[in-house]
Amino acid sequence: MIQTDPDSFVQGILDGNRRMIAKTITLIESSLKEHQKIAFTVMEKILPRTGNSIRLGVTGVPGVGKSTFIENLGIFLADIGHKVAVLTVDPTSQRSGGSILGDKTRMEKLSAHGNAFIRPSPAGETLGGVAAKTREIMLICEAAGFDVILVETVGVGQSETSVASMVDFFLVLMISGAGDELQGIKKGVLELADGIAINKADGENLKEVEKTKGDLEMAMHLIRPESPTWSTPVLTCSSIVEDGTKNVWETVLDHHKKFKTSGEFQQRRKKQTLKWMWTLVEEGLKQRFKNNEKINEEIPVISRQVENEKISPSAAAEVLLSYL
Template sequence: MSDFNKQAGSLSEKAGISSPEITNVSAINQIKIKRRHQPTAQELISGILEGNRTALSRAITLIESTNPEHAEKANEIIKGCLLHANKSLRIGITGVPGVGKSTFIEAFGTHLTQLGKKVAVLAVDPSSSISHGSILGDKTRMEELVKNENAFIRPSASGETLGGVARKTRESIILCEAAGFDTIIIETVGVGQSETAVHSMVDFFLLLKISGAGDELQGIKRGIMEMADAIVINKADGDNIKKANQAKIEFNRALHLFPPKKSNWQPKVTTCSSITKEGIMDVWNSILDYFETTQETGFFQEKRNEQNQFWMMETINEQLKQNFYSQPEIIALLEQNKKAVQNNETSPFAAASELLKLYFKQSR
């Protein structure tokens, strides 16, 4: 007998072995009935206000949905939760892939729950530009925090959004606040794109860095450094402690070259280890100092008000874009103009102008 036949024989199913039959038909029918039942907006609102995580998760799914039929229900839920929102401290965390964002958030979130805080983590997972899929593996990486009864972790796909923030993250914050979470952590993709989106929806913007990986010079960039309210050198443990302390000195020097912030807050640089938990408390104390300082100056509320205006304009832009691409006549003409542009029969600007003229004509 050849080696191939031996392998095939060892992998073949033996006689008399079969998959077990499903016996609990009643339980399966009950599950199907529950799945068919779609809770009303008011039922979801009541569940959220009671701290029901299932209701919160289902409501966020509705908000993230691109189905036009879900939009009205989602808006009703947001409106019902709005009066119970704005009672949390919102923290944005960013950093390049591999800096240890998920590990840090788990250590940081666990520390906060031990202090009696209720923590919601809105983790944004990068979407493939080819398949448009996402792994959504943050719950796997935060295996301890996900089991914590005072924590809620919601991974979402970034989609085509720049800055690594899910399309409806802003609305998800409102629902989490209404559910009683007093600390909201937003983890961005951190792929070097514009971080303006996350900065415009949080109170405190934390930049995670690592040392000894050629990251120091790369990290000293005006845009991201000016937005950061704190810089944390992660993975400061073992043989890396000396390098982390050196990186701390370099970043401190760089921060003092920038003009004072509008908030009158001087960003701080700290080191920490998500493994040994060393320095985690210092990060939280720094955030509390920022909160106290900006509350006293009035900057905290001023920033919140500006953010509300910004997201009003963003919502208008998003709705206009969605309405534009949902028009049947626009869809048909768009395909024609795409081919014409590819074949150099017209310019991209002329094609866009023709589409916009059609859209404005229909809008009258």
């Protein structure tokens, strides 16, 4: 039974109470109307305490070592006194609706650290596998005093675009020696990147990594930078060496400083908040469409007419939408 007093959630968050943070996230993720109502009130009350973190998104094709990278970077940051929240988005099975929330077991060392908080979220039905509530969870963590938020994507489909639109720095992780270095990474993703890091730069791999770095730097010259302040750097890092990801963090800080000075940081955040609002409007409209009784009655009839080519798909869509 979830308690119904919003103030107890708010106080728990502001006190940095882990149990209450986890309970609030469960409340936020609930689809029950009464839970959503309490969640709205909690979010309104904590909003003035949010926005004071550096938000870093990490993506990359499966096998690139995202979890190991995040654990290495997270431990480095937590050790030097940062409070780190890791939000990972697990793909939900389309068939069973189940989701393997295994990140705490994948990041054992980090999850045991006193300055870290790890929260896996099932992706649910959200396009591209980014949890619908990741943004709200990010704000809860900020209000609880976490000053670095790491968001890991599943690295498929459009989840990259969604994560890029909610973070201050979007990092694309890559590895060398995988044949075509751009294989599996769409040009669009590289255009979104604030930084590219070639992981596993250790041992016998170093020569190969340097070659990949040169190839990627050439590829990045063909992409026009989004900001006059920043050209996307290609870095190398190792997630198995202590402080092997420190240079990536230094790049994030450099970007943060330059964007703060130029005013682009605030502009980016404002744009992201508006985009978030419209995403929620679209989600809400979809939900209302699905829950509309008249539409549900008409769908089988109109579907048959479309199948039998009695009515065009565009006209059928117009009819269904007119019931909203």
